[in-house]
Amino acid sequence: MKNKENIGYALVTGATGGLGKAFVYALAKKGYDLILTGRSIEKLLNLEAALLQEYNVQIHAIAADLSNENSRLALMEEIRAKQLQIGMLVNAAGADVQKALVAYTQEKIAFQCRVNFEAAVALCRFAIENKAEQLEIINVSSVSGIYPMPYFAIYSATKGALTSFSASLREEMKGQNVSVTAILPGAMPTRDDIKEQIKGQGLWGKLAAKSPDWVAEYSIKAVRKNKRKAIPGFWNKVMRVSTAWLPTAWRLKFIARRWSKISKDAF
Numbered sequence: 587m588k589n590k591e592n593i594g595y596a597l598v599t600g601a602t603g604g605l606g607k608a609f610v611y612a613l614a615k616k617g618y619d620l621i622l623t624g625r626s627i628e629k630l631l632n633l634e635a636a637l638l639q640e641y642n643v644q645i646h647a648i649a650a651d652l653s654n655e656n657s658r659l660a661l662m663e664e665i666r667a668k669q670l671q672i673g674m675l676v677n678a679a680g681a682d683v684q685k686a687l688v689a690y691t692q693e694k695i696a697f698q699c700r701v702n703f704e705a706a707v708a709l710c711r712f713a714i715e716n717k718a719e720q721l722e723i724i725n726v727s728s729v730s731g732i733y734p735m736p737y738f739a740i741y742s743a744t745k746g747a748l749t750s751f752s753a754s755l756r757e758e759m760k761g762q763n764v765s766v767t768a769i770l771p772g773a774m775p776t777r778d779d780i781k782e783q784i785k786g787q788g789l790w791g792k793l794a795a796k797s798p799d800w801v802a803e804y805s806i807k808a809v810r811k812n813k814r815k816a817i818p819g820f821w822n823k824v825m826r827v828s829t830a831w832l833p834t835a836w837r838l839k840f841i842a843r844r845w846s847k848i849s850k851d852a853f
Contacts, residue, residue, distance in 0.1 A: 595670050598678060599709065601622035605801060605802065606624070621665060622645060653701050665712075675713040680702050683697075685850070699744055720763040733834075736838060753766075804816070804818045
């Protein structure tokens with residue numbers, strides 16, 4: 587690792603969630619000082635206390651609601667006021683609301699789009715403006731964004747947009763010491779409802795699922811190589827290749843039949 591004075595802070599969104607927390611611990615282990623953000627200051631402070639018992643790092647815990655523009659701006663202003671330079675940005679926050687569009691409220695549509703895409707884009711711009719010598723950006727997208735997904739349409743669309751945005755930003759940032767990688771994980775056993783979905787997929791679910799810790803380490807290695815995008819796990823790559831040749835109409839029917847049976851609003 588480079589001189590700690592030059593690498594800057596790692597800013598992790600969704601820091602108290604399953605994948606966000608895995609990134610936090612992976613980066614603390616590598617010696618990064620941390621900026622942790624999430625909606626609950628209580629959870630952030632508990633995470634900070636646990637980290638400080640194990641790692642000699644500096645931590646700034648700043649609560650923010652990424653779906654709210656004013657809250658995002660307050661987060662950015664506090665980081666600026668503290669003159670913290672960013673060497674790593676991990677956009678791990680996400681809202682995986684899953685249901686038919688007609689079951690959404692207008693407020694929930696805005697919430698999911700803002701958290702999954704708008705906030706990530708805004709924080710990328712902020713991180714570039716306030717970067718250390720080098721900046722590495724990890725945007726956590728999803729394999730669900732590869733194809734349109736009926737009954738998971740907003741999540742799929744926002745994650746597809748984030749993958750596309752990341753590739754474009756990576757090209758814009760060439761020669762400016764900024765690496766940008768979109769990570770497209772499959773299912774991760776982070777919550778009980780997701781564990782049940784993985785279990786319901788039988789052998790395929792068991793083979794394709796990867797732990798948050800594994801995905802975090804994989805993602806950090808991928809951005810170090812400045813990969814445009816990366817799909818964690820052999821079986822998730824197999825799924826991508828093996829379904830690419832199918833007509834879109836077939837994929838849509840299969841996805842609609844399966845996902846119409848599941849509805850969740852975890853946020």
